[in-house]
Amino acid sequence: MASILITCLLLMFIAYFEPTLPATVIEDLANLHPPSNFNTTIVSNCLKNPSLRYCGSSPMDLDAIFKFTIVASHLCNESKNPNCVESFPKIDLRNRPKITPLYLSFTFFWKYCPITILSIDLSNNSLKGTFPIDVLFCTQIHVLDLSHNGLSGDVPIQRLSCVTNLTILNLSYNHFSEIKISDSWFFRRFNSSCFFNSGILPSHGRYKIKAVMLLLGFPLVVVFTVGGLWWLCFRRPDFLPRVLQNKRKFTTVMLKAATNGFSKKNMVGKGDGFAMYRGILRDGTQVRIEIYSNNRGNHREYVEECKVLVQLRHRNLVKVYGWCSNRNIRALVTEWIGRVSIETWLSESAPCWKHRYKVLVGVLKAMCYLQEQWPEIGCDIKTSSLLLHENGDPLIARFRVGENSTSNKIHRFGILVLEMTTDQTLQEEFKGDETGFVEYVKMLYPRKLQKVIDERMKLTENTFDETRQTICIGLTCADHQTCQQLSIGQIYNMIIKVHPRTNTY
Numbered sequence: 001m002a003s004i005l006i007t008c009l010l011l012m013f014i015a016y017f018e019p020t021l022p023a024t025v026i027e028d029l030a031n032l033h034p035p036s037n038f039n040t041t042i043v044s045n046c047l048k049n050p051s052l053r054y055c056g057s058s059p060m061d062l063d064a065i066f067k068f069t070i071v072a073s074h075l076c077n078e079s080k081n082p083n084c085v086e087s088f089p090k091i092d093l094r095n096r097p098k099i100t101p102l103y104l105s106f107t108f109f110w111k112y113c114p115i116t117i118l119s120i121d122l123s124n125n126s127l128k129g130t131f132p133i134d135v136l137f138c139t140q141i142h143v144l145d146l147s148h149n150g151l152s153g154d155v156p157i158q159r160l161s162c163v164t165n166l167t168i169l170n171l172s173y174n175h176f177s178e179i180k181i182s183d184s185w186f187f188r189r190f191n192s193s194c195f196f197n198s199g200i201l202p203s204h205g206r207y208k209i210k211a212v213m214l215l216l217g218f219p220l221v222v223v224f225t226v227g228g229l230w231w232l233c234f235r236r237p238d239f240l241p242r243v244l245q246n247k248r249k250f251t252t253v254m255l256k257a258a259t260n261g262f263s264k265k266n267m268v269g270k271g272d273g274f275a276m277y278r279g280i281l282r283d284g285t286q287v288r289i290e291i292y293s294n295n296r297g298n299h300r301e302y303v304e305e306c307k308v309l310v311q312l313r314h315r316n317l318v319k320v321y322g323w324c325s326n327r328n329i330r331a332l333v334t335e336w337i338g339r340v341s342i343e344t345w346l347s348e349s350a351p352c353w354k355h356r357y358k359v360l361v362g363v364l365k366a367m368c369y370l371q372e373q374w375p376e377i378g379c380d381i382k383t384s385s386l387l388l389h390e391n392g393d394p395l396i397a398r399f400r401v402g403e404n405s406t407s408n409k410i411h412r413f414g415i416l417v418l419e420m421t422t423d424q425t426l427q428e429e430f431k432g433d434e435t436g437f438v439e440y441v442k443m444l445y446p447r448k449l450q451k452v453i454d455e456r457m458k459l460t461e462n463t464f465d466e467t468r469q470t471i472c473i474g475l476t477c478a479d480h481q482t483c484q485q486l487s488i489g490q491i492y493n494m495i496i497k498v499h500p501r502t503n504t505y
Contacts, residue, residue, distance in 0.1 A: 025074040025102070034066040053137070054112045064108040071109040078103075090119040094145070100125040110134035119143040123170065127151055131176070139163050145170040147194075153177055155200055157186050172196040238282045248310055248322035252329050255279065255289055262291070268339050278336060286336035287321060288397070291329065299325050305401035306332065308377065316366035318387065318397040337395055343383035347424055350456035353463045355392065356420045357470070357499055362394040363416065364492050367409060371488045378403025381412055383419050407484040410491060414438075414477025421471055422452045438478045445475060469498045 039062055046055035054065045076084035078099065079092040093100045100122055103109070117138055127149040135144065136159045144166060152175040160166070169190050176199045179187070187195060195201050235253040237246060258279030259266040268288075269276035277289045306323035309332070313319075324331040342359060345351065363381055370377050380386075380398035387395040403409075415434060418441055419427060430437035441452050449468055453459070459467055473494050476482050 028070045068112040092121045094121045094123045097125040110137045113138040121145040124148040143168040147172045170194040171198045174198045176200045250324040288334045288336045290332045314369045316362045337387045340388045342386040353457045359394040410477045410483040414474045417474025
């Protein structure tokens with residue numbers, strides 16, 4: 001029945017357009033038009049055989065169906081079917097590289113592919129590009145030959161699997177992509193020679209190489225990945241995203257990178273059991289890194305101390321960013337203020353009394369803050385340890401957790417007062433003899449005080465009296481017996497009464 005209907009269409013085409021048969025398919029498509037009763041013929045065909053492919057379209061595209069009949073007529077003759085009037089069983093365009101791409105481009109023909117076609121041969125045409133998927137509209141075919149072309153890309157296995165009557169599939173001598181092992185089941189239906197040199201079937205040799213590479217490469221990838229993550233987490237966590245970083249904890253590698261390998265060029269100070277470096281963190285922050293050579297207690301105790309120090313917040317305390325603690329190193333990382341210590345400032349700048357007084361008040365305010373908020377934290381207020389900010393504020397830069405003796409703190413402040421007010425030469429004479437230094441100043445106080453006061457302050461009568469009162473407070477604090485009866489708050493009240501005009505500092 002199907003062949004009879006196709007025959008009717010072709011007879012109709014020949015009857016109306018027999019004089020035009022010698023023309024090319026392109027000319028016919030451009031010049032021929034459907035006859036007046038074409039619609040009636042198509043409807044009649046669909047009533048007789050609803051399985052015809054164009055019958056399922058709604059509404060029917062009569063123009064496309066007419067073009068389909070034109071191409072079908074030409075293609076039937078090009079394929080040398082013995083009698084196109086009676087049968088159209090095959091499409092044979094092998095060795096026709098000039099016209100095959102043209103017929104493949106007629107999507108409307110393949111969409112309405114005649115159901116009588118059982119074989120399609122497009123071999124040896126030097127076709128390029130991907131698999132000509134339109135031919136799979138002909139789902140009834142038994143044979144499909146695309147061999148000896150230059151086709152590439154993936155083979156549409158899912159579409160091919162719908163061509164259930166396909167018994168011969170020849171894709172040899174192409175450049176298709178290798179299929180997945182999970183899809184190899186489909187090609188077991190066909191002779192393996194039909195896929196020779198097609199690129200489709202997995203190469204056992206290549207798979208062996210891939211398997212070996214996978215067996216060797218995967219562990220290496222795991223090792224390098226784990227190693228990289230370990231390096232990021234435990235060596236350079238500053239390369240991690242900010243949300244994953246522990247901003248308080250520094251590693252030795254981070255500190256080495258910040259100080260150019262702890263180079264001498266970056267060293268800014270050295271003392272008994274510690275060395276100080278200037279460093280630049282990965283984000284550009286300048287820091288002061290204090291390295292302790294005596295390891296400063298065990299790891300857990302040191303970390304707990306540092307966790308306290310990073311919480312300190314006062315304008316006269318250096319901000320502590322974090323710490324480094326492991327078997328080889330103990331370090332404290334603070335903000336970078338500069339290299340100017342109070343000791344250097346006193347010897348090189350010869351500051352006036354007002355500036356020296358401001359420093360003493362600032363140090364005392366910081367001590368009051370620590371005593372009230374963090375009484376377990378002591379601080380180093382030697383002139384060599386105190387730093388001077390560019391705005392003139394003094395900054396306490398060295399701390400010690402566990403120093404609870406208030407009398408020791410007051411005694412140390414008394415010594416600072418004397419160092420801030422007395423002559424530098426005198427201090428050099430008594431270097432290393434703190435007791436002798438205090439006793440000498442006490443001996444000359446108050447009548448011969450001019451012999452010990454730093455002349456570079458160029459005191460007036462009023463400022464001399466303020467200096468004298470401050471030295472008196474310093475001697476009181478430096479006395480081991482008296483300092484035990486005082487509090488830091490009392491010392492602060494005594495100091496601000498010396499110069500009340502600046503007590504708002």
